[in-house]
Amino acid sequence: MKGELLAAAASAEIFAWGRDAVLKLFRPEYAYAAHVEAERTRAVHAAGLPAPEVRDEVTLEGRPGIVLERIEGPTLLSELARGGAAVREVGVRLAEIHRALHAAAPASLPRALDTLRKSLAAADPGLREEALPIVDALPDGAATNHGDLHPGNVILSARGPVLVDWVNAHLAHPALDVARSLVLLRYQSSRRTRSAERLALRQALADTYLEAMLDAGHVSQAELGPSLAWASHALLHSGAVQDADVPALRALARPPQPG
Ligand SMILES: Nc1ncnc2c1ncn2[C@@H]1O[C@H](COP(=O)(O)OP(=O)(O)OP(=O)(O)O)[C@@H](O)[C@H]1O
Ligand SMILES: [Mg+2]
Incomplete structure:
Protein backbone atom coordinates (compact mmCIF):
# COMPACT_ATOMS: atom_id res chain seq x y z
CA MET A 1 0.00 0.00 0.00
CA ARG A 70 -4.73 13.03 -0.11
CA ILE A 71 -5.14 16.71 -0.93
CA GLU A 72 -4.09 17.39 -4.52
CA GLY A 73 -2.38 20.67 -5.33
CA PRO A 74 0.76 22.72 -4.72
CA THR A 75 1.50 24.23 -1.31
CA LEU A 76 1.53 28.00 -0.93
CA LEU A 77 5.27 27.61 -0.31
CA SER A 78 5.93 25.72 -3.54
CA GLU A 79 3.97 28.40 -5.44
CA LEU A 80 6.27 31.01 -3.94
CA ALA A 81 9.40 28.94 -4.68
CA ARG A 82 8.54 28.35 -8.34
CA GLY A 83 7.71 32.03 -8.83
CA GLY A 84 4.00 31.36 -9.38
CA ALA A 85 3.08 33.88 -6.70
CA ALA A 86 4.73 37.07 -5.46
CA VAL A 87 5.80 37.37 -1.80
CA ARG A 88 3.20 40.06 -1.17
CA GLU A 89 0.44 37.93 -2.62
CA VAL A 90 1.45 34.96 -0.43
CA GLY A 91 1.57 37.09 2.76
CA VAL A 92 -1.87 38.57 2.08
CA ARG A 93 -3.30 35.16 1.15
CA LEU A 94 -1.91 33.51 4.27
CA ALA A 95 -3.45 36.26 6.43
CA GLU A 96 -6.82 35.83 4.69
CA ILE A 97 -6.80 32.05 5.21
CA HIS A 98 -5.82 32.55 8.85
CA ARG A 99 -8.62 35.08 9.49
CA ALA A 100 -11.18 32.71 7.98
CA LEU A 101 -9.99 29.92 10.32
CA HIS A 102 -10.32 32.14 13.40
CA ALA A 103 -13.78 33.35 12.32
CA ALA A 104 -15.19 29.81 11.92
CA ALA A 105 -17.16 28.02 14.64
CA PRO A 106 -14.55 26.60 17.04
CA ALA A 107 -13.61 22.91 16.90
CA SER A 108 -13.57 20.59 19.89
CA LEU A 109 -9.96 21.11 20.97
CA PRO A 110 -8.06 21.63 24.23
CA ARG A 111 -7.58 25.23 25.37
CA ALA A 112 -4.04 26.52 24.83
CA LEU A 113 -3.86 28.28 28.21
CA ASP A 114 -4.78 25.04 30.00
CA THR A 115 -2.13 23.08 28.06
CA LEU A 116 0.49 25.76 28.72
CA ARG A 117 -0.21 25.93 32.46
CA LYS A 118 -0.16 22.13 32.72
CA SER A 119 3.17 21.83 30.92
CA LEU A 120 4.65 24.62 33.07
CA ALA A 121 3.52 22.86 36.24
CA ALA A 122 5.60 19.86 35.12
CA ALA A 123 8.59 21.91 33.88
CA ASP A 124 11.78 22.59 35.84
CA PRO A 125 11.49 25.51 38.28
CA GLY A 126 13.84 27.82 36.34
CA LEU A 127 11.83 27.54 33.16
CA ARG A 128 8.57 27.88 35.07
CA GLU A 129 9.68 31.10 36.75
CA GLU A 130 10.77 32.53 33.42
CA ALA A 131 7.65 31.53 31.49
CA LEU A 132 4.83 32.10 34.00
CA PRO A 133 4.73 35.92 33.72
CA ILE A 134 4.69 35.53 29.92
CA VAL A 135 1.79 33.06 30.03
CA ASP A 136 -0.10 35.13 32.63
CA ALA A 137 -0.07 38.14 30.29
CA LEU A 138 -1.60 36.25 27.33
CA PRO A 139 -5.06 37.30 26.12
CA ASP A 140 -7.74 34.64 26.59
CA GLY A 141 -9.98 33.48 23.77
CA ALA A 142 -11.46 30.42 22.10
CA ALA A 143 -10.86 30.61 18.35
CA THR A 144 -9.46 27.57 16.54
CA ASN A 145 -5.70 28.12 16.42
CA HIS A 146 -3.75 26.04 13.89
CA GLY A 147 -0.59 26.51 15.93
CA ASP A 148 1.84 26.05 13.03
CA LEU A 149 0.47 28.03 10.11
CA HIS A 150 3.08 28.80 7.45
CA PRO A 151 2.94 28.50 3.64
CA GLY A 152 4.26 24.89 3.67
CA ASN A 153 1.15 23.82 5.58
CA VAL A 154 -1.36 25.26 3.08
CA ILE A 155 -2.30 23.11 0.07
CA LEU A 156 -4.06 24.97 -2.74
CA SER A 157 -6.62 22.38 -3.83
CA ALA A 158 -9.48 22.57 -6.31
CA ARG A 159 -11.87 22.94 -3.34
CA GLY A 160 -9.88 25.86 -1.91
CA PRO A 161 -6.96 26.05 0.52
CA VAL A 162 -6.69 23.03 2.83
CA LEU A 163 -4.47 23.13 5.93
CA VAL A 164 -2.31 20.22 7.09
CA ASP A 165 -0.11 19.57 10.15
CA TRP A 166 -2.64 20.20 12.97
CA VAL A 167 -0.55 18.70 15.79
CA ASN A 168 -0.43 22.02 17.70
CA ALA A 169 -4.10 22.96 17.18
CA HIS A 170 -5.82 24.50 20.23
CA LEU A 171 -8.53 26.93 21.20
CA ALA A 172 -7.02 30.32 22.03
CA HIS A 173 -7.13 34.02 21.27
CA PRO A 174 -6.30 34.60 17.56
CA ALA A 175 -3.32 36.77 18.61
CA LEU A 176 -1.48 33.65 19.84
CA ASP A 177 -1.80 32.01 16.42
CA VAL A 178 -0.79 35.19 14.58
CA ALA A 179 2.27 35.62 16.83
CA ARG A 180 3.24 31.99 16.34
CA SER A 181 3.04 32.34 12.54
CA LEU A 182 5.06 35.56 12.68
CA VAL A 183 7.95 34.01 14.61
CA LEU A 184 7.87 30.91 12.39
CA LEU A 185 7.96 33.04 9.23
CA ARG A 186 10.78 35.21 10.56
CA TYR A 187 12.93 32.91 12.64
CA GLN A 188 12.19 29.17 12.54
CA SER A 189 15.14 27.48 10.91
CA SER A 190 16.75 24.08 10.85
CA ARG A 191 19.29 25.09 8.20
CA ARG A 192 22.81 26.30 8.79
CA THR A 193 23.02 28.43 5.68
CA ARG A 194 21.67 31.96 5.67
CA SER A 195 21.51 33.66 2.33
CA ALA A 196 20.72 37.38 2.35
CA GLU A 197 18.13 36.73 -0.33
CA ARG A 198 16.31 34.12 1.74
CA LEU A 199 16.33 36.31 4.86
CA ALA A 200 14.91 39.26 2.92
CA LEU A 201 12.17 37.06 1.50
CA ARG A 202 11.20 35.74 4.92
CA GLN A 203 11.16 39.24 6.38
CA ALA A 204 9.01 40.55 3.52
CA LEU A 205 6.59 37.65 3.90
CA ALA A 206 6.25 38.22 7.67
CA ASP A 207 5.84 41.99 7.21
CA THR A 208 3.10 41.60 4.59
CA TYR A 209 1.28 39.01 6.68
CA LEU A 210 1.41 41.24 9.79
CA GLU A 211 0.35 44.36 7.91
CA ALA A 212 -2.65 42.51 6.45
CA MET A 213 -3.70 41.30 9.93
CA LEU A 214 -3.38 44.77 11.50
CA ASP A 215 -5.14 46.48 8.55
CA ALA A 216 -8.04 44.06 8.87
CA GLY A 217 -8.27 44.85 12.62
CA HIS A 218 -7.90 41.13 13.31
CA VAL A 219 -5.54 41.64 16.26
CA SER A 220 -4.25 44.71 18.08
CA GLN A 221 -0.66 45.55 18.99
CA ALA A 222 -1.73 45.26 22.68
CA GLU A 223 -2.82 41.65 22.15
CA LEU A 224 0.14 40.87 19.94
CA GLY A 225 2.92 42.03 22.34
CA PRO A 226 2.41 39.33 25.03
CA SER A 227 1.63 36.75 22.35
CA LEU A 228 4.92 37.49 20.57
CA ALA A 229 6.76 37.15 23.89
CA TRP A 230 5.24 33.71 24.38
CA ALA A 231 5.82 32.55 20.76
CA SER A 232 9.43 33.77 20.82
CA HIS A 233 10.10 32.09 24.15
CA ALA A 234 8.66 28.82 22.82
CA LEU A 235 10.69 28.94 19.60
CA LEU A 236 13.92 29.68 21.53
CA HIS A 237 13.29 26.63 23.71
CA SER A 238 12.48 24.42 20.71
CA GLY A 239 16.04 24.90 19.47
CA ALA A 240 14.94 25.36 15.83
CA VAL A 241 16.68 28.73 15.58
CA GLN A 242 20.01 30.00 14.36
CA ASP A 243 22.53 31.58 16.76
CA ALA A 244 22.33 34.89 14.90
CA ASP A 245 18.60 35.17 15.68
CA VAL A 246 18.88 34.42 19.41
CA PRO A 247 19.33 38.09 20.54
CA ALA A 248 16.27 39.27 18.59
CA LEU A 249 14.17 36.40 19.94
CA ARG A 250 15.39 37.03 23.51
CA ALA A 251 14.38 40.69 23.20
CA LEU A 252 10.91 39.71 21.96
CA ALA A 253 10.55 37.08 24.70
CA ARG A 254 10.96 39.55 27.58
CA PRO A 255 7.96 39.26 29.91
CA PRO A 256 5.78 42.34 30.37
CA GLN A 257 7.24 44.83 32.87
CA PRO A 258 5.10 45.27 35.98
CA GLY A 259 3.48 48.68 36.47
N1 LIG B 1 -3.03 15.10 3.37
C1 LIG B 1 -2.06 15.46 2.53
N2 LIG B 1 -2.25 15.42 1.17
C2 LIG B 1 -1.27 15.79 0.34
N3 LIG B 1 -0.05 16.21 0.73
C3 LIG B 1 0.21 16.27 2.05
C4 LIG B 1 -0.79 15.90 3.01
N4 LIG B 1 -0.25 16.06 4.24
C5 LIG B 1 1.00 16.52 4.06
N5 LIG B 1 1.29 16.65 2.74
C6 LIG B 1 2.57 17.13 2.15
O1 LIG B 1 3.64 16.80 2.99
C7 LIG B 1 4.30 17.97 3.49
C8 LIG B 1 4.72 17.77 4.95
O2 LIG B 1 3.58 17.44 5.72
P1 LIG B 1 3.42 17.99 7.21
O3 LIG B 1 3.48 19.46 7.20
O4 LIG B 1 2.19 17.37 7.77
O5 LIG B 1 4.73 17.37 7.89
P2 LIG B 1 5.65 17.93 9.08
O6 LIG B 1 6.78 17.01 9.32
O7 LIG B 1 4.76 18.17 10.24
O8 LIG B 1 6.13 19.28 8.47
P3 LIG B 1 7.01 20.47 9.08
O9 LIG B 1 8.21 20.53 8.22
O10 LIG B 1 6.09 21.64 8.89
O11 LIG B 1 7.26 20.16 10.51
C9 LIG B 1 3.29 19.11 3.29
O12 LIG B 1 3.94 20.35 3.10
C10 LIG B 1 2.57 18.65 2.02
O13 LIG B 1 3.32 18.99 0.88
MG1 LIG C 1 4.36 21.04 7.91
Whole structure:
Protein backbone atom coordinates (compact mmCIF):
# COMPACT_ATOMS: atom_id res chain seq x y z
CA MET A 1 0.00 0.00 0.00
CA LYS A 2 2.91 2.39 0.76
CA GLY A 3 3.75 4.26 -2.46
CA GLU A 4 6.26 6.91 -3.48
CA LEU A 5 7.80 9.40 -1.05
CA LEU A 6 5.99 12.72 -1.52
CA ALA A 7 7.73 14.86 1.10
CA ALA A 8 10.45 14.45 3.72
CA ALA A 9 9.56 16.90 6.48
CA ALA A 10 10.96 17.64 9.92
CA SER A 11 8.74 15.34 11.94
CA ALA A 12 7.69 12.78 9.36
CA GLU A 13 7.87 11.39 5.85
CA ILE A 14 4.78 11.60 3.66
CA PHE A 15 4.14 8.67 1.29
CA ALA A 16 1.42 8.01 -1.25
CA TRP A 17 -1.05 5.46 0.18
CA GLY A 18 -3.40 3.79 -2.28
CA ARG A 19 -4.95 6.05 -4.86
CA ASP A 20 -6.41 8.87 -2.79
CA ALA A 21 -4.61 8.88 0.54
CA VAL A 22 -1.20 9.66 2.04
CA LEU A 23 0.66 8.08 4.94
CA LYS A 24 2.31 10.52 7.34
CA LEU A 25 4.95 8.24 8.88
CA PHE A 26 6.50 9.87 11.94
CA ARG A 27 10.22 9.87 12.64
CA PRO A 28 11.03 7.92 15.83
CA GLU A 29 11.79 11.08 17.86
CA TYR A 30 8.33 12.46 17.03
CA ALA A 31 6.43 9.20 17.59
CA TYR A 32 4.53 10.75 20.54
CA ALA A 33 2.94 13.29 18.18
CA ALA A 34 1.18 10.84 15.87
CA HIS A 35 -1.92 10.12 17.95
CA VAL A 36 -2.22 13.75 19.06
CA GLU A 37 -2.14 14.92 15.45
CA ALA A 38 -4.70 12.28 14.43
CA GLU A 39 -7.09 13.43 17.20
CA ARG A 40 -6.70 17.15 16.50
CA THR A 41 -7.10 16.62 12.73
CA ARG A 42 -10.28 14.60 13.36
CA ALA A 43 -11.64 17.40 15.56
CA VAL A 44 -11.06 20.18 13.02
CA HIS A 45 -12.31 18.07 10.11
CA ALA A 46 -15.48 17.23 12.09
CA ALA A 47 -16.01 20.95 12.71
CA GLY A 48 -16.09 21.50 8.93
CA LEU A 49 -12.71 23.25 8.84
CA PRO A 50 -10.46 22.83 5.77
CA ALA A 51 -8.44 19.78 6.86
CA PRO A 52 -7.86 16.31 5.39
CA GLU A 53 -10.04 13.46 6.61
CA VAL A 54 -8.25 11.00 8.94
CA ARG A 55 -8.70 7.49 7.51
CA ASP A 56 -6.62 5.36 9.89
CA GLU A 57 -3.81 5.17 12.41
CA VAL A 58 -1.19 2.52 11.61
CA THR A 59 2.24 1.25 12.68
CA LEU A 60 4.70 0.52 9.90
CA GLU A 61 8.36 -0.48 10.26
CA GLY A 62 7.95 0.19 13.99
CA ARG A 63 6.91 3.81 13.38
CA PRO A 64 3.46 5.30 14.01
CA GLY A 65 1.63 6.79 11.07
CA ILE A 66 -1.60 8.50 10.12
CA VAL A 67 -3.46 7.73 6.89
CA LEU A 68 -4.93 11.00 5.61
CA GLU A 69 -7.09 11.92 2.67
CA ARG A 70 -4.73 13.03 -0.11
CA ILE A 71 -5.14 16.71 -0.93
CA GLU A 72 -4.09 17.39 -4.52
CA GLY A 73 -2.38 20.67 -5.33
CA PRO A 74 0.76 22.72 -4.72
CA THR A 75 1.50 24.23 -1.31
CA LEU A 76 1.53 28.00 -0.93
CA LEU A 77 5.27 27.61 -0.31
CA SER A 78 5.93 25.72 -3.54
CA GLU A 79 3.97 28.40 -5.44
CA LEU A 80 6.27 31.01 -3.94
CA ALA A 81 9.40 28.94 -4.68
CA ARG A 82 8.54 28.35 -8.34
CA GLY A 83 7.71 32.03 -8.83
CA GLY A 84 4.00 31.36 -9.38
CA ALA A 85 3.08 33.88 -6.70
CA ALA A 86 4.73 37.07 -5.46
CA VAL A 87 5.80 37.37 -1.80
CA ARG A 88 3.20 40.06 -1.17
CA GLU A 89 0.44 37.93 -2.62
CA VAL A 90 1.45 34.96 -0.43
CA GLY A 91 1.57 37.09 2.76
CA VAL A 92 -1.87 38.57 2.08
CA ARG A 93 -3.30 35.16 1.15
CA LEU A 94 -1.91 33.51 4.27
CA ALA A 95 -3.45 36.26 6.43
CA GLU A 96 -6.82 35.83 4.69
CA ILE A 97 -6.80 32.05 5.21
CA HIS A 98 -5.82 32.55 8.85
CA ARG A 99 -8.62 35.08 9.49
CA ALA A 100 -11.18 32.71 7.98
CA LEU A 101 -9.99 29.92 10.32
CA HIS A 102 -10.32 32.14 13.40
CA ALA A 103 -13.78 33.35 12.32
CA ALA A 104 -15.19 29.81 11.92
CA ALA A 105 -17.16 28.02 14.64
CA PRO A 106 -14.55 26.60 17.04
CA ALA A 107 -13.61 22.91 16.90
CA SER A 108 -13.57 20.59 19.89
CA LEU A 109 -9.96 21.11 20.97
CA PRO A 110 -8.06 21.63 24.23
CA ARG A 111 -7.58 25.23 25.37
CA ALA A 112 -4.04 26.52 24.83
CA LEU A 113 -3.86 28.28 28.21
CA ASP A 114 -4.78 25.04 30.00
CA THR A 115 -2.13 23.08 28.06
CA LEU A 116 0.49 25.76 28.72
CA ARG A 117 -0.21 25.93 32.46
CA LYS A 118 -0.16 22.13 32.72
CA SER A 119 3.17 21.83 30.92
CA LEU A 120 4.65 24.62 33.07
CA ALA A 121 3.52 22.86 36.24
CA ALA A 122 5.60 19.86 35.12
CA ALA A 123 8.59 21.91 33.88
CA ASP A 124 11.78 22.59 35.84
CA PRO A 125 11.49 25.51 38.28
CA GLY A 126 13.84 27.82 36.34
CA LEU A 127 11.83 27.54 33.16
CA ARG A 128 8.57 27.88 35.07
CA GLU A 129 9.68 31.10 36.75
CA GLU A 130 10.77 32.53 33.42
CA ALA A 131 7.65 31.53 31.49
CA LEU A 132 4.83 32.10 34.00
CA PRO A 133 4.73 35.92 33.72
CA ILE A 134 4.69 35.53 29.92
CA VAL A 135 1.79 33.06 30.03
CA ASP A 136 -0.10 35.13 32.63
CA ALA A 137 -0.07 38.14 30.29
CA LEU A 138 -1.60 36.25 27.33
CA PRO A 139 -5.06 37.30 26.12
CA ASP A 140 -7.74 34.64 26.59
CA GLY A 141 -9.98 33.48 23.77
CA ALA A 142 -11.46 30.42 22.10
CA ALA A 143 -10.86 30.61 18.35
CA THR A 144 -9.46 27.57 16.54
CA ASN A 145 -5.70 28.12 16.42
CA HIS A 146 -3.75 26.04 13.89
CA GLY A 147 -0.59 26.51 15.93
CA ASP A 148 1.84 26.05 13.03
CA LEU A 149 0.47 28.03 10.11
CA HIS A 150 3.08 28.80 7.45
CA PRO A 151 2.94 28.50 3.64
CA GLY A 152 4.26 24.89 3.67
CA ASN A 153 1.15 23.82 5.58
CA VAL A 154 -1.36 25.26 3.08
CA ILE A 155 -2.30 23.11 0.07
CA LEU A 156 -4.06 24.97 -2.74
CA SER A 157 -6.62 22.38 -3.83
CA ALA A 158 -9.48 22.57 -6.31
CA ARG A 159 -11.87 22.94 -3.34
CA GLY A 160 -9.88 25.86 -1.91
CA PRO A 161 -6.96 26.05 0.52
CA VAL A 162 -6.69 23.03 2.83
CA LEU A 163 -4.47 23.13 5.93
CA VAL A 164 -2.31 20.22 7.09
CA ASP A 165 -0.11 19.57 10.15
CA TRP A 166 -2.64 20.20 12.97
CA VAL A 167 -0.55 18.70 15.79
CA ASN A 168 -0.43 22.02 17.70
CA ALA A 169 -4.10 22.96 17.18
CA HIS A 170 -5.82 24.50 20.23
CA LEU A 171 -8.53 26.93 21.20
CA ALA A 172 -7.02 30.32 22.03
CA HIS A 173 -7.13 34.02 21.27
CA PRO A 174 -6.30 34.60 17.56
CA ALA A 175 -3.32 36.77 18.61
CA LEU A 176 -1.48 33.65 19.84
CA ASP A 177 -1.80 32.01 16.42
CA VAL A 178 -0.79 35.19 14.58
CA ALA A 179 2.27 35.62 16.83
CA ARG A 180 3.24 31.99 16.34
CA SER A 181 3.04 32.34 12.54
CA LEU A 182 5.06 35.56 12.68
CA VAL A 183 7.95 34.01 14.61
CA LEU A 184 7.87 30.91 12.39
CA LEU A 185 7.96 33.04 9.23
CA ARG A 186 10.78 35.21 10.56
CA TYR A 187 12.93 32.91 12.64
CA GLN A 188 12.19 29.17 12.54
CA SER A 189 15.14 27.48 10.91
CA SER A 190 16.75 24.08 10.85
CA ARG A 191 19.29 25.09 8.20
CA ARG A 192 22.81 26.30 8.79
CA THR A 193 23.02 28.43 5.68
CA ARG A 194 21.67 31.96 5.67
CA SER A 195 21.51 33.66 2.33
CA ALA A 196 20.72 37.38 2.35
CA GLU A 197 18.13 36.73 -0.33
CA ARG A 198 16.31 34.12 1.74
CA LEU A 199 16.33 36.31 4.86
CA ALA A 200 14.91 39.26 2.92
CA LEU A 201 12.17 37.06 1.50
CA ARG A 202 11.20 35.74 4.92
CA GLN A 203 11.16 39.24 6.38
CA ALA A 204 9.01 40.55 3.52
CA LEU A 205 6.59 37.65 3.90
CA ALA A 206 6.25 38.22 7.67
CA ASP A 207 5.84 41.99 7.21
CA THR A 208 3.10 41.60 4.59
CA TYR A 209 1.28 39.01 6.68
CA LEU A 210 1.41 41.24 9.79
CA GLU A 211 0.35 44.36 7.91
CA ALA A 212 -2.65 42.51 6.45
CA MET A 213 -3.70 41.30 9.93
CA LEU A 214 -3.38 44.77 11.50
CA ASP A 215 -5.14 46.48 8.55
CA ALA A 216 -8.04 44.06 8.87
CA GLY A 217 -8.27 44.85 12.62
CA HIS A 218 -7.90 41.13 13.31
CA VAL A 219 -5.54 41.64 16.26
CA SER A 220 -4.25 44.71 18.08
CA GLN A 221 -0.66 45.55 18.99
CA ALA A 222 -1.73 45.26 22.68
CA GLU A 223 -2.82 41.65 22.15
CA LEU A 224 0.14 40.87 19.94
CA GLY A 225 2.92 42.03 22.34
CA PRO A 226 2.41 39.33 25.03
CA SER A 227 1.63 36.75 22.35
CA LEU A 228 4.92 37.49 20.57
CA ALA A 229 6.76 37.15 23.89
CA TRP A 230 5.24 33.71 24.38
CA ALA A 231 5.82 32.55 20.76
CA SER A 232 9.43 33.77 20.82
CA HIS A 233 10.10 32.09 24.15
CA ALA A 234 8.66 28.82 22.82
CA LEU A 235 10.69 28.94 19.60
CA LEU A 236 13.92 29.68 21.53
CA HIS A 237 13.29 26.63 23.71
CA SER A 238 12.48 24.42 20.71
CA GLY A 239 16.04 24.90 19.47
CA ALA A 240 14.94 25.36 15.83
CA VAL A 241 16.68 28.73 15.58
CA GLN A 242 20.01 30.00 14.36
CA ASP A 243 22.53 31.58 16.76
CA ALA A 244 22.33 34.89 14.90
CA ASP A 245 18.60 35.17 15.68
CA VAL A 246 18.88 34.42 19.41
CA PRO A 247 19.33 38.09 20.54
CA ALA A 248 16.27 39.27 18.59
CA LEU A 249 14.17 36.40 19.94
CA ARG A 250 15.39 37.03 23.51
CA ALA A 251 14.38 40.69 23.20
CA LEU A 252 10.91 39.71 21.96
CA ALA A 253 10.55 37.08 24.70
CA ARG A 254 10.96 39.55 27.58
CA PRO A 255 7.96 39.26 29.91
CA PRO A 256 5.78 42.34 30.37
CA GLN A 257 7.24 44.83 32.87
CA PRO A 258 5.10 45.27 35.98
CA GLY A 259 3.48 48.68 36.47
N1 LIG B 1 -3.03 15.10 3.37
C1 LIG B 1 -2.06 15.46 2.53
N2 LIG B 1 -2.25 15.42 1.17
C2 LIG B 1 -1.27 15.79 0.34
N3 LIG B 1 -0.05 16.21 0.73
C3 LIG B 1 0.21 16.27 2.05
C4 LIG B 1 -0.79 15.90 3.01
N4 LIG B 1 -0.25 16.06 4.24
C5 LIG B 1 1.00 16.52 4.06
N5 LIG B 1 1.29 16.65 2.74
C6 LIG B 1 2.57 17.13 2.15
O1 LIG B 1 3.64 16.80 2.99
C7 LIG B 1 4.30 17.97 3.49
C8 LIG B 1 4.72 17.77 4.95
O2 LIG B 1 3.58 17.44 5.72
P1 LIG B 1 3.42 17.99 7.21
O3 LIG B 1 3.48 19.46 7.20
O4 LIG B 1 2.19 17.37 7.77
O5 LIG B 1 4.73 17.37 7.89
P2 LIG B 1 5.65 17.93 9.08
O6 LIG B 1 6.78 17.01 9.32
O7 LIG B 1 4.76 18.17 10.24
O8 LIG B 1 6.13 19.28 8.47
P3 LIG B 1 7.01 20.47 9.08
O9 LIG B 1 8.21 20.53 8.22
O10 LIG B 1 6.09 21.64 8.89
O11 LIG B 1 7.26 20.16 10.51
C9 LIG B 1 3.29 19.11 3.29
O12 LIG B 1 3.94 20.35 3.10
C10 LIG B 1 2.57 18.65 2.02
O13 LIG B 1 3.32 18.99 0.88
MG1 LIG C 1 4.36 21.04 7.91
